[in-house]
Amino acid sequence: MGLSRRDWVFGSIGGAAWADVLAAAQHAHESAEARPTARLAVLDRATAADVEALAEQILPSGDGPGAREVGVIWFIDRALQTFDSDRRADYRDGMAEVRRVRVKLFPGSASVAALSDEQQKQLVRSIETTAFFGLLRQHTVLGFLGHPKYGGNRGQAGWKHIGFESRMAFEHPFGYYDARGRE
Amino acid sequence: MSGPRFRHDEAVDFLVIGVGAAGGVMVKELSAAGYSVVGLEQGPYLRENDYSHDEIKYYFRPGLTNDPKTQPMLYRRGEKDPFKPFKAVEYGRQVGGGSVHFTGNYWRFHESDFHERSLFGEIPGTGFADWPIRYADLEPYYAKAERELGVSGLSGANPFEAPRSGPYPLPPMPAKSSGVLFERAAKKLGLHPYPAPVAILSQPYRGRPACSNCGMCEAFGCEMRAKSSTLVSVIPEAEKTGRCEIRPGSYVRKIEVDARGRAAGAIYYDASRREIFQRAKVVVVCANGAETPRLLLMSKSNRFPQGLANSNGLVGKYLMWDLGCFTCGLFEHPLNEYKGIQVTRLIHDYYRADPKRGFYGGGGIDARFDFQPASFALDGLPPDVPKWGAEYKKALATYFTHTMGLLSHATSLAMEKNRVELDPDVKDAWGLPAMRVTYDAHPDDMKSLAWLQDREAEILDAAGARKIWRMPIDDYGTNRHLMGTCRMGTDPKQSVVNAFGRTHDAPNLFLVDGSNFVTSARQQPTATIQALAYRTAEHLAGAARRGELG
Ligand SMILES: Cc1cc2nc3c(=O)[nH]c(=O)nc-3n(C[C@H](O)[C@H](O)[C@H](O)COP(=O)(O)OP(=O)(O)OC[C@H]3O[C@@H](n4cnc5c(N)ncnc54)[C@H](O)[C@@H]3O)c2cc1C
Ligand code: SF4
Numbered sequence: 001m002g003l004s005r006r007d008w009v010f011g012s013i014g015g016a017a018w019a020d021v022l023a024a025a026q027h028a029h030e031s032a033e034a035r036p037t038a039r040l041a042v043l044d045r046a047t048a049a050d051v052e053a054l055a056e057q058i059l060p061s062g063d064g065p066g067a068r069e070v071g072v073i074w075f076i077d078r079a080l081q082t083f084d085s086d087r088r089a090d091y092r093d094g095m096a097e098v099r100r101v102r103v104k105l106f107p108g109s110a111s112v113a114a115l116s117d118e119q120q121k122q123l124v125r126s127i128e129t130t131a132f133f134g135l136l137r138q139h140t141v142l143g144f145l146g147h148p149k150y151g152g153n154r155g156q157a158g159w160k161h162i163g164f165e166s167r168m169a170f171e172h173p174f175g176y177y178d179a180r181g182r183e
Numbered sequence: 184m185s186g187p188r189f190r191h192d193e194a195v196d197f198l199v200i201g202v203g204a205a206g207g208v209m210v211k212e213l214s215a216a217g218y219s220v221v222g223l224e225q226g227p228y229l230r231e232n233d234y235s236h237d238e239i240k241y242y243f244r245p246g247l248t249n250d251p252k253t254q255p256m257l258y259r260r261g262e263k264d265p266f267k268p269f270k271a272v273e274y275g276r277q278v279g280g281g282s283v284h285f286t287g288n289y290w291r292f293h294e295s296d297f298h299e300r301s302l303f304g305e306i307p308g309t310g311f312a313d314w315p316i317r318y319a320d321l322e323p324y325y326a327k328a329e330r331e332l333g334v335s336g337l338s339g340a341n342p343f344e345a346p347r348s349g350p351y352p353l354p355p356m357p358a359k360s361s362g363v364l365f366e367r368a369a370k371k372l373g374l375h376p377y378p379a380p381v382a383i384l385s386q387p388y389r390g391r392p393a394c395s396n397c398g399m400c401e402a403f404g405c406e407m408r409a410k411s412s413t414l415v416s417v418i419p420e421a422e423k424t425g426r427c428e429i430r431p432g433s434y435v436r437k438i439e440v441d442a443r444g445r446a447a448g449a450i451y452y453d454a455s456r457r458e459i460f461q462r463a464k465v466v467v468v469c470a471n472g473a474e475t476p477r478l479l480l481m482s483k484s485n486r487f488p489q490g491l492a493n494s495n496g497l498v499g500k501y502l503m504w505d506l507g508c509f510t511c512g513l514f515e516h517p518l519n520e521y522k523g524i525q526v527t528r529l530i531h532d533y534y535r536a537d538p539k540r541g542f543y544g545g546g547g548i549d550a551r552f553d554f555q556p557a558s559f560a561l562d563g564l565p566p567d568v569p570k571w572g573a574e575y576k577k578a579l580a581t582y583f584t585h586t587m588g589l590l591s592h593a594t595s596l597a598m599e600k601n602r603v604e605l606d607p608d609v610k611d612a613w614g615l616p617a618m619r620v621t622y623d624a625h626p627d628d629m630k631s632l633a634w635l636q637d638r639e640a641e642i643l644d645a646a647g648a649r650k651i652w653r654m655p656i657d658d659y660g661t662n663r664h665l666m667g668t669c670r671m672g673t674d675p676k677q678s679v680v681n682a683f684g685r686t687h688d689a690p691n692l693f694l695v696d697g698s699n700f701v702t703s704a705r706q707q708p709t710a711t712i713q714a715l716a717y718r719t720a721e722h723l724a725g726a727a728r729r730g731e732l733g
Contacts, residue, residue: 128571144557145238166399177516180363
């Protein structure tokens with residue numbers, strides 16, 4: 001795809017001819033990465049901050065960027081605006097439930113985002129079996145590892161973390177064992 | 184899209200409903216034989232540049248498959264369970280159908296698959312039966328399908344395979360790391376691993392380029408045109424004859440019959456939801472094992488109040504499922520299984536049923552990964568890895584590149600209670616009755632899966648996996664191998680069509696797709712579906728030439 005065109009211009013691949021790969025790549029029409037937007041379309045800022053704090057607990061920064069840095073919240077906001085618009089009520093109800101649990105666990109706390117790291121973990125532990133957490137986890141993972149054109153996975157940081165590359169063509173050998181198998 | 188434009192009010196020779204794996208073959212063979220053909224396909228007509236490497240679109244959303252938001256469906260497991268909304272069946276919904284996005288595993292049946300009932304006897308509570316044809320009847324058409332569509336493989340490499348009249352037209356694809364590990368382990372255990380036969384080009388063939396190993400293959404469309412879908416192979420040939428018109432965006436709601444009880448044509452909604460009646464001399468339904476029975480059940484008339492071809496009430500019954508089991512293993516060094524085609528090596532050692540095991544069943548086992556990045560992060564990790572947090576994220580960094588899986592493709596016994604019906608209340612976006620599905624596996628199928636999963640673990644262990652984890656087998660998931668529902672047979676009381684797909688009720692109405700299947704063999708039905716299509720097409724052309732179709 002457009003993302004990695006420079007990567008495959010060198011070398012040769014299996015039975016496919018370069019001209020064919022080039023032709024296929026040239027019509028790859030999707031934009032490589034969504035342009036960062038300044039404004040949220042669906043979530044209000046306070047809710048977004050809380051959702052983002054939970055997403056960061058799911059995929060924290062540390063060994064490389066986490067959910068916050070790769071833009072998971074932008075992915076989620078966009079998903080709720082477009083293909084998952086029918087999940088808005090799940091977010092509304094789910095975050096209301098999160099709020100109830102939070103107030104019970106930490107009376108007087110102002111928001112999820114304002115909790116300490118340990119408190120946030122405690123909160124997640126008490127909601128991790130709920131359907132809403134399942135949805136949030138799915139969205140967080142899609143925002144981390146889905147195509148960057150949806151607003152997440154900025155700089156392909158999610159893909160780099162797991163060792164994935166999106167390309168039009170790969171050359172054998174792909175891994176350690178098929179390389180050794182050829183010797 | 185090119186080719187002639189036929190009038191609606193003049194009968195074309197053949198009307199093909201559903202231009203998928205079987206329908207694509209059908210339109211090509213019938214137009215090449217000299218007949219006028221209209222192919223009605225509900226989905227769009229796509230090109231290579233309509234696809235993308237977008238996991239969200241094709242794995243998580245119905246990018247190339249039926250969309251339950253516009254075509255809802257319901258599912259229940261047992262007769263007493265309530266029906267609930269669930270994408271029970273999934274199929275490719277475009278010109279080319281499921282051949283556009285399928286994984287490409289192209290398995291011929293074994294000889295025994297056509298007469299297992301005679302070999303193993305009755306299985307109480309099931310509709311276990313012999314096919315009305317034998318392997319030898321179909322062999323020339325398997326060979327033709329492999330040649331016409333472009334299939335890579337190595338003949339003679341699988342000691343269990345049925346006799347072949349010739350080699351594969353293309354050499355096999357090279358082994359990936361999963362293939363190398365699997366091959367080594369299987370040999371150690373005395374098994375017979377061999378290169379997977381795939382409808383994917385290992386070399387340029389008939390004007391199409393070879394596979395470039397892009398890796399976004401299963402569930403994706405191929406930008407290289409290397410995957411041998413009917414869309415890139417035979418459908419363009421059909422259009423070149425000047426006698427075939429493909430009409431995408433044409434959703435058929437009813438097959439009409441005339442006063443003599445013969446099929447007269449079909450009523451469909453075009454892309455702007457206008458109702459059109461296309462007349463035809465012969466109607467061939469290739470809408471797959473789920474939509475073909477639904478369309479017949481929707482085609483009620485005074486003469487056929489239970490639906491067309493359904494005098495004996497069997498339309499929709501004996502649905503079989505895409506049953507399998509999956510086990511993963513973690514290895515010391517990187518495999519990078521996300522590159523290349525899905526499957527490069529497999530075994531058929533456990534394919535044949537063996538009464539000594541104490542149950543009917545068996546399966547083929549292949550080496551694969553079966554995930555893309557996000558799907559792996561959500562569903563691929565072993566149960567002892569946390570579902571969130573630093574440990575979760577850390578695990579992803581090693582597991583994604585170091586994991587492979589073994590997938591068994593197993594039996595699904597035909598039972599009358601497993602079926603496709605019309606829901607009396609729920610309607611789709613066109614106001615047509617939604618499909619509802621009842622399916623529960625036979626106890627023997629479940630025993631077979633448990634047994635096969637033990638074999639998977641054994642092989643992964645022999646391959647040196649550092650850790651092995653089994654995916655649950657009681658969750659049947661979504662059915663993607665749609666078989667049964669209009670089974671073929673010689674007895675009009677026990678079957679819906681004869682050995683050539685002709686319905687017992689209407690002499691000029693034919694059904695050719697996965698619905699014809701009498702048994703499930705060991706999944707991977709597409710080679711057999713397309714071989715049946717070649718066989719029926721030849722029969723139809725011959726019968727038309729002799730004036731037998733009237
Ligand atoms: C992700 C995935 C991977 C798969 N991998 C493999 C594999 O490796 N090997 C294998 O053998 N099989 C595989 N399959 C299954 C394979 O796709 C099917 O077996 C095959 O496509 C079935 O062929 P068919 O001709 O019976 O139906 P289809 O290919 O489904 O064609 C039916 C066509 O009819 C159209 N249609 C339906 N109803 C109507 C209507 N009312 N009006 C107009 N048009 C209609 C549909 O849109 C469709 O295009 C896979 C399936 C999926 C989903
Ligand atoms: S892996 Fe090969 S056949 Fe599959 S989509 Fe990519 S290029 Fe096409």
